[in-house]
Amino acid sequence: MIKSKKKLLWSEKYRPKKLDNIIGQDNIVNSIKKMLKNGSFPHMLFHGISGTGKTSVIMTIARELYGNNLTFMVMKLDASDDRGINSVREEIKGFAEKITIFNKGIKLIILDEADSMTFDAQFALRRIIEKYSDTTRFCLICNYENKIISPIKSRCANFRFQPIKEKYLVQRLDKISKKEKIKIDNKSLNIIANLAKGDFRKGINLLQSVSLRSDNINEEVCYNISGIPPVKVINKIFRYLINDKYDFDKVYKLFKKNLTNSYSVSIILKELISRIILNIDNFEDKKLAKITSELSDLESKVSNSTFGDIYLTSIISIFKSN
Numbered sequence: 001m002i003k004s005k006k007k008l009l010w011s012e013k014y015r016p017k018k019l020d021n022i023i024g025q026d027n028i029v030n031s032i033k034k035m036l037k038n039g040s041f042p043h044m045l046f047h048g049i050s051g052t053g054k055t056s057v058i059m060t061i062a063r064e065l066y067g068n069n070l071t072f073m074v075m076k077l078d079a080s081d082d083r084g085i086n087s088v089r090e091e092i093k094g095f096a097e098k099i100t101i102f103n104k105g106i107k108l109i110i111l112d113e114a115d116s117m118t119f120d121a122q123f124a125l126r127r128i129i130e131k132y133s134d135t136t137r138f139c140l141i142c143n144y145e146n147k148i149i150s151p152i153k154s155r156c157a158n159f160r161f162q163p164i165k166e167k168y169l170v171q172r173l174d175k176i177s178k179k180e181k182i183k184i185d186n187k188s189l190n191i192i193a194n195l196a197k198g199d200f201r202k203g204i205n206l207l208q209s210v211s212l213r214s215d216n217i218n219e220e221v222c223y224n225i226s227g228i229p230p231v232k233v234i235n236k237i238f239r240y241l242i243n244d245k246y247d248f249d250k251v252y253k254l255f256k257k258n259l260t261n262s263y264s265v266s267i268i269l270k271e272l273i274s275r276i277i278l279n280i281d282n283f284e285d286k287k288l289a290k291i292t293s294e295l296s297d298l299e300s301k302v303s304n305s306t307f308g309d310i311y312l313t314s315i316i317s318i319f320k321s322n
Contacts, residue, residue: 010208011201014176016056017063017289023172023200024164025053031159032061041065041106043129043138045153047115047145048161051199054141058110067109076110088117098134104284106244109137115142122149129155164197166190172200173207182207191222228267233258238275241319242282248320255312265302265311269295272315 016022019029035041046054065071075095092109111117117125121322129138140156148229170186170193177184184207192210196203219281223230240246259268260314268311273295280288295318302311 009205010176010180011204012142014172014204016053016060019057019060019064020058021059022053022170025161028057028159028161032057035157035199036061036064041137042142043133043139043156044140045145045148045156045158046139046161047140047143047158047254048146049163049198051196051201052161052164053200055110055112058139058141062108062110062238066076066105073105074108074110076112081094088121092125093128093290095129095135103199108139109136113143114140115144115251119149126151126155164196164200164203166193168195169196169198169200169203169284173203176204178209180211182211182217183215184210184285188217188219188222191219192226192274194221195226195228227263229259229263229271234257234268234271234275238272238279241272241316242279248316250257251316252313255316259312266299268312269299287297291318 019033023028028169044058046058048054049116060076062070067291073093077091079245092111095107098107111125125138126149130194138156140148145153145158145160170189173188173189173192177189188210192203192206195206208223209225210221213225219230227239237251237254237258240251273292276283276288283291295315298311298314305311
């Protein structure tokens with residue numbers, strides 16, 4: 001049994017228990033409140049990036065609707081584990097057709113990571129949704145809505161969860177740090193919120209990791225823990241890449257000094273692409289199209305390989321080729 005509070009996952013410890021505690025999704029929360037108040041409970045599809053409150057929202061709804069009967073009336077499956085047609089036919093269908101003698105009302109089936117289900121499984125699920133819609137409601141949770149087949153999407157109320165804004169992340173992380181008695185300044189909180197990229201769970205996990213690493217939390221510790229290059233380093237490299245007065249050798253030496261063996265190429269690519277977007281007006285259309293296309297191809301290659309040093313030189317070549 002884990003006794004130390006520091007060893008608990010803060011992302012679970014501070015998971016919202018009520019709809020009013022959900023941050024950054026006011027439109028969705030208000031819509032669901034009205035829906036429940038009017039006695040409406042449709043099939044639902046929650047989609048958006050990780051850590052934006054999708055699972056927390058449906059679990060708060062389930063607790064509000066079922067209370068102590070939650071165990072009997074709600075089934076939650078991780079579709080990334082049970083993604084095949086057999087799981088749909090056995091587990092999901094079995095729960096949907098099960099008669100609850102002592103608990104009356106609509107049952108709820110929650111399918112997390114639903115976008116990992118095979119298409120055959122999704123078509124089988126569609127038939128189950130049709131057949132048992134009088135007694136069972138489905139909530140599908142996914143990151144990529146385009147991977148859900150249209151016949152299922154058309155049967156669900158669609159809710160898109162937006163990335164959490166930094167100001168909300170900072171506010172909530174500040175509350176958590178005070179409850180956990182962590183000494184951290186506003187600058188470090190803002191860095192963590194920025195590194196989270198709208199993912200609240202990532203922000204909480206990063207805060208916990210930083211607190212376990214050092215009692216003196218500062219900018220350097222935050223970036224080291226996150227595995228993301230500091231902003232000043234990326235900005236300097238980006239300036240070298242887009243400035244013609246710096247040749248290949250100078251940029252390569254800068255890469256070797258600051259990035260080699262410290263950060264993954266995929267993260268470096270992601271950070272550079274974000275700089276391109278922020279400075280898009282400084283590029284000619286033809287050059288911008290060429291660079292973004294080649295970076296896209298390189299990102300695809302990186303995802304299927306482990307040769308980091310080779311691809312670091314490829315990044316430089318993309319910017320320095322005539």
